Amino acid sequence: MGVPDTSPFGHPPESRLKPLLQMTHKPAIDALLNATPRLWQGRQCSRGQPALPTGHVRLDARLPGKGWPLGAVTELICGQPGLGEFGLLFPALADIGEQGQWVVLVDPPWIPYPAALQAHRLQLGRLLLVRTRNEKESLWACEQALCSGRGGAVLAWPERIAFARLRRLQLAAEANAKLAFLFRPENALQESSPAALRLQLEPGGQQGTRVNVIKCRGNRPAEPVWIPQPFSAYANPTHQTPEHALACPSTSAPGPRPVHPGPGQQQDPDRPQRYH
Amino acid sequence: MPVTAALGLRDDLQVVGRDMEAEQQALQRLAAWCYQYSSQVCVPGDRPGLFLEVEASERLFGQPRQLAQRLQQELGRLGYHAMAGSAPTLEAAWLAVHEAAHLAETGAIRRQLGPLPLARLQLEPAQITAMERMGFRQLRDLLRLPRKALTRRFGPALPDYLERLLGVRPDPRKLYQPPETFSARLELPAEIHASQALLFPLRRLLEELCGVLRGGDTAAQAVCITLSHEDADDSALELGLQSPTQDSARLLTVLRERLERLRLPGPVRAIRLDAPRLLKFNAGQHTLLRDTPAERRQDIEQLAERLQARLGPGAVAGLTGVEDHRPEYSWRTRALGEPPRCTALAHRPAWLLPKPRRCAIENYEILAGPERIESGWWDGRDCRRDYFIVRDAHGSTLWAYHEYKPRRGWYLQGIFA
Numbered sequence: 001m002g003v004p005d006t007s008p009f010g011h012p013p014e015s016r017l018k019p020l021l022q023m024t025h026k027p028a029i030d031a032l033l034n035a036t037p038r039l040w041q042g043r044q045c046s047r048g049q050p051a052l053p054t055g056h057v058r059l060d061a062r063l064p065g066k067g068w069p070l071g072a073v074t075e076l077i078c079g080q081p082g083l084g085e086f087g088l089l090f091p092a093l094a095d096i097g098e099q100g101q102w103v104v105l106v107d108p109p110w111i112p113y114p115a116a117l118q119a120h121r122l123q124l125g126r127l128l129l130v131r132t133r134n135e136k137e138s139l140w141a142c143e144q145a146l147c148s149g150r151g152g153a154v155l156a157w158p159e160r161i162a163f164a165r166l167r168r169l170q171l172a173a174e175a176n177a178k179l180a181f182l183f184r185p186e187n188a189l190q191e192s193s194p195a196a197l198r199l200q201l202e203p204g205g206q207q208g209t210r211v212n213v214i215k216c217r218g219n220r221p222a223e224p225v226w227i228p229q230p231f232s233a234y235a236n237p238t239h240q241t242p243e244h245a246l247a248c249p250s251t252s253a254p255g256p257r258p259v260h261p262g263p264g265q266q267q268d269p270d271r272p273q274r275y276h
Numbered sequence: 277m278p279v280t281a282a283l284g285l286r287d288d289l290q291v292v293g294r295d296m297e298a299e300q301q302a303l304q305r306l307a308a309w310c311y312q313y314s315s316q317v318c319v320p321g322d323r324p325g326l327f328l329e330v331e332a333s334e335r336l337f338g339q340p341r342q343l344a345q346r347l348q349q350e351l352g353r354l355g356y357h358a359m360a361g362s363a364p365t366l367e368a369a370w371l372a373v374h375e376a377a378h379l380a381e382t383g384a385i386r387r388q389l390g391p392l393p394l395a396r397l398q399l400e401p402a403q404i405t406a407m408e409r410m411g412f413r414q415l416r417d418l419l420r421l422p423r424k425a426l427t428r429r430f431g432p433a434l435p436d437y438l439e440r441l442l443g444v445r446p447d448p449r450k451l452y453q454p455p456e457t458f459s460a461r462l463e464l465p466a467e468i469h470a471s472q473a474l475l476f477p478l479r480r481l482l483e484e485l486c487g488v489l490r491g492g493d494t495a496a497q498a499v500c501i502t503l504s505h506e507d508a509d510d511s512a513l514e515l516g517l518q519s520p521t522q523d524s525a526r527l528l529t530v531l532r533e534r535l536e537r538l539r540l541p542g543p544v545r546a547i548r549l550d551a552p553r554l555l556k557f558n559a560g561q562h563t564l565l566r567d568t569p570a571e572r573r574q575d576i577e578q579l580a581e582r583l584q585a586r587l588g589p590g591a592v593a594g595l596t597g598v599e600d601h602r603p604e605y606s607w608r609t610r611a612l613g614e615p616p617r618c619t620a621l622a623h624r625p626a627w628l629l630p631k632p633r634r635c636a637i638e639n640y641e642i643l644a645g646p647e648r649i650e651s652g653w654w655d656g657r658d659c660r661r662d663y664f665i666v667r668d669a670h671g672s673t674l675w676a677y678h679e680y681k682p683r684r685g686w687y688l689q690g691i692f693a
Contacts, residue, residue, distance in 0.1 A: 082672025086626045086693040100569045102576050110627035110691060114597035114607045118620035125616050128576060129593050129609065130583055141583055141591075148582075149575030203671025229673060229692070230623070231643035231665050 049218060052179060055091020056227055059211060063197065064219040068092055068181075071174045072196030072217070073166065079186035081109070083201045083209045084229045089181060090120040093153060096179070097123030101152035104128045104145040107138045109157050139165055146172035146180055153179040167194045189214065208232045298463075299324055305460055306356070307452040309484055311491025313337060313347065317452040318366075323398065325373070327366055327449070341378045350487075355480050363389075366449065367441040371396055371415075382443040389441075390416035399437065403430060454492040458485050458551040467506070467543035471535045474503070474544060478531060479524075481549040486524040495520030495557035499527060500550040505542040513538065516589070518577035518612060520555045526578060533585035580612055601651040602659060603628055603689060623647070623665065625675040625690030632687035635676060640666035643673070658682065665692070 051065025060066045068074055068089075078085045093103050103126060105112065114124055130145070132138045135158065145154045146169060154173075161169075161182070173180040182195070189200065196217040204210035208228035213221045283289055300321070307317045307326055316329035330340050337343040344360035351358040361372030363379040371389050372379055374396060379388055392415045394404050407430070412418055418426065418438060426435045439445035460481050468474055478501065489495055497520045501513040515530045580592040593609035597618030600606045607628070610616060623644070645664030652658045661677040668674060675690030 080670050080672050081627070081693050082668070082674055082691045084673070084692060090626075100572060102572065104579075108627075110629055110693075111607060112595060113603065113624055113626060113628045113690065114595055114616070114618045115603075115621035116624035116626050117595075118597065118618045119622050119624065124595055124597070124618055127595055128580065128612075129595055130587075131591050131593075132587055137587060141587065144582055145579060148579035149572055151572075205671070231667075231673060231692075234643040235641065235667055 050177075052092050052095060054088070055095075056088070056225075058225045059088075059227065062213055062216075062222040062225055064216055068179055069196045069217070070179060071177045073170045073173055073180040073182060073194070074197040074199070075182050075184050075188065075193060075195045076199050076201060077184045077186060077188050077214065078201040080203075083203055084227065085183060085201050085209075087120070087229075088201075088209075088211075088227060089153075089155070090117075090122060092179070094121035094123070096151075096153050097121075097126045099151070100126070102126045102128055102149075103152060104130060104154045106130045106142045106145060106154065106156040107132055108155070135159065139169075142180075143169060143172055146176060146178050148176075150176050151178065153181065155181045155183070157183045159185060163192065163194065170194050170196070204232075206232055206235050301461075302356075304452075304455075305458075305484060305488070306351070308454050308458070308491055309354075309487035310347070311452070311454050312487055313343065313491075318449045319452050320449070323370070325370065327369065330362060339378075344378070353480075354484050354487075365441060365443045366447050367398060367437065368443070370398060371441075385442055386416070386419060390414065390419065394418075397437075399434070403434070406430075454488070454494075456554060458488050458496070458554060459548065460484060461546060461548040463546045464544065467545055469540070469543045471538040471540050474538075474547070475532065475535055477547055478535075478549070479528060481547065482524045482527050482531070485549060485551055486522050486527070489522040489551075489554065489557070492554065493557050494554035495522050496527075496551040496554060497521070498552065500552060501531075502548040502550070503540070503544045504546040504548070505540075506545050508541040511541060516581075516584070518580050519574075520557060522557055526581070529578070530581050530585040533582060537586065577612065601649050602657070603649075604632070605652075605657075625673075625692045627691040627693050629689055629691070632677070632689045635686050635688045637666075637676065637678070637686045640668050640674070640676060642666050646678070649677075663689075 049065035050070040051063065051067035052070055053067040054060050054063070063069070076085050076088070096103055098121070103122070105127065107130065112127075112129070117124060117127070128145075130141045132141050138156065139158060139161065142154060142156045142158075161184075166182075169180055169182075172178070186200075193215070195215070198214040198216070200212040200214050202210045202212065204226050207226040209232075210224050210226055212224045215221060279291055283291075300319075303319050303324065303326060307319045310317050310326055310328055314328040314330055314333055316332075318327040320327060330337070330343055333343075334340070337346065340362035344362065348358050348360055359373050359376065361369055361375060361377050361379075363369040363372045363377075363385060364382050365385070368379060368385045368389060371392060375388070375392075377388055379385060394407055394412060394415065397404065397415065407418070410429075418434075419442075423435045423439075426438070436445065440447040462477055462481060464477060468477075482499075485496065485499070497517050499515040501515070503511045503513065505511070513534055515527060515534065517526065517530065521527065583592050592612070594612055594614070594616060596608060596610040596614070596616035598606050598608050599617075599619070603624075643665045645666075646662035647664075648660070648662055650660040658681060659679065660681040661679045663675065663677045666674050666676045673692035674688055675692065676686060676688050678686055
């Protein structure tokens with residue numbers, strides 16, 4: 001920790017430590033350290049953290065394991081739908097399906113469009129939809145999905161989730177080498193979180209969607225990345241900036257969710273209803 | 277010993293009448309359960325026991341003594357108290373049970389069973405009394421006499437019995453045939469008020485069921501549990517699985533979820549468990565390597581079962597495409613076993629709104645389009661629409677259409693999330 005990070009690749013300067021390590025080095029210790037995934041090791045930060053490539057080269061470059069962290073919760077914080085937040089996961093979810101693993105969607109807010117998923121190589125045969133009646137059941141189902149079998153991904157859209165609950169999901173994901181993606185509203189930014197990776201998605205005009213790395217375990221939050229969206233290039237560059245968008249909420253468009261969701265939020269006519 | 281004498285010795289004695297019919301039913305069920313250890317099981321009918329042929333499965337389950345221990349343990353877990361013995365002939369084995377003896381060869385029968393008192397023999401009580409009056413005390417006293425003398429004194433049945441006992445005369449029996457369904461009833465010793473407390477007796481019944489399933493090489497996919505109440509109608513509980521199983525642990529997880537949410541209309545007096553259809557069990561190859569596609573399928577099926585048990589049968593589904601150009605009709609949910617069919621379409625949003633929503637196009641910027649969709653003249657839901665990819669003031673990309681038929685106007689239908 002105290003050794004300054006001087007290597008160009010972000011590795012701890014191991015060469016200087018080597019003579020010291022050789023005296024005490026025992027393979028058994030290594031084996032023990034590697035066997036416990038919950039133990040955070042300093043050198044995990046820049047190498048060896050298991051991850052699944054996101055399919056977006058520029059995003060991969062910003063993430064510690066060069067991809068979505070395996071066996072961890074990733075929070076995608078998104079103030080509004082329609083920023084390509086689900087599509088961001090498509091390359092990884094397609095890989096998961098091709099490896100014969102399952103993708104579980106717990107209470108998706110709208111109907112996944114099969115033709116679109118198919119066009120992005122997602123395996124419909126390995127997709128499980130779970131519908132619950134309330135948020136408590138939803139989190140329970142999410143945890144059950146994370147505890148079942150090894151590998152695969154679980155996606156959920158919790159409005160509110162307590163820190164302790166999130167930590168349980170994180171542990172369950174860790175124990176079963178799952179990818180857990182939680183889509184969170186913007187007010188989640190004000191809460192602390194045990195998630196391994198937190199990304200914030202913002203509209204980025206013509207360049208697509210701006211992805212801010214809020215937190216990533218084992219690395220410093222990096223510069224934002226722009227993920228191009230299929231039709232962003234056609235957008236009017238002078239149309240509106242995100243700041244402007246927040247300043248003038250429209251009445252007919254699905255607006256940003258309120259920062260403090262009240263009990264009447266489900267009835268909000270501007271927010272597309274859940275389909276069950 | 278008469279009941280009055282027993283009560284004289286201990287006044288806290290609880291006397292329960294012997295229910296012969298229930299006993300025979302239990303024996304029939306246990307015969308099905310024992311089928312997993314021997315393919316030749318016999319329910320004698322005239323005594324509270326079962327005969328199993330064990331020599332053929334000796335290599336699989338070890339010496340008779342070891343198998344006997346295992347059976348006693350497992351039956352104990354099902355709530356039965358069992359004694360076991362083995363011998364080369366049926367009648368000798370029956371006598372060996374009380375001694376917990378395991379006789380390996382016919383020669384040992386005379387030697388080891390000879391000192392047994394006559395009361396142990398499978399004979400009429402009147403006949404035993406008559407023999408005792410004549411001075412016979414032990415089995416070996418009878419064995420010493422020639423057949424002719426025995427026939428003259430006690431009729432032909434006795435020498436016949438002794439010859440079967442010694443293995444001189446064959447002793448053919450009707451073998452047990454496993455049933456096509458499973459049904460077991462358990463009268464509870466005390467009424468149960470809490471649904472969670474039902475888990476214990478039900479676990480016993482489920483384990484019994486799974487033993488029967490293993491024995492018959494069958495599997496169950498649905499299990500019906502009927503709870504009888506004192507002063508309310510029976511309540512039924514159905515456990516459904518995604519695929520047939522012999523695994524009691526899998527049924528138990530589903531049961532636990534169901535019991536957690538079960539409201540009892542009254543205290544439970546008796547439980548019946550039925551498996552109405554026993555299916556052929558298709559055991560997957562057990563592989564050394566974990567994480568095979570078959571195993572993942574099992575994992576996901578078990579997850580679906582657990583979720584359905586708590587959330588209801590409609591809670592878990594797959595997704596499939598439907599051949600229809602109108603997006604709202606181009607999808608449906610599917611059962612997990614059903615293969616999905618879907619045609620990929622480019623430039624479609626990841627999410628569909630459950631119902632298209634009216635919108636004012638002035639608030640949106642059109643990025644791409646139009647794409648004409650005209651369909652449905654045959655089913656009365658005819659429509660003609662032009663689809664556009666639009667962006668709203670906040671930068672969200674949405675899917676909107678301009679409808680000409682049946683009503684004019686702009687609608688939002690999807691989100692490019």
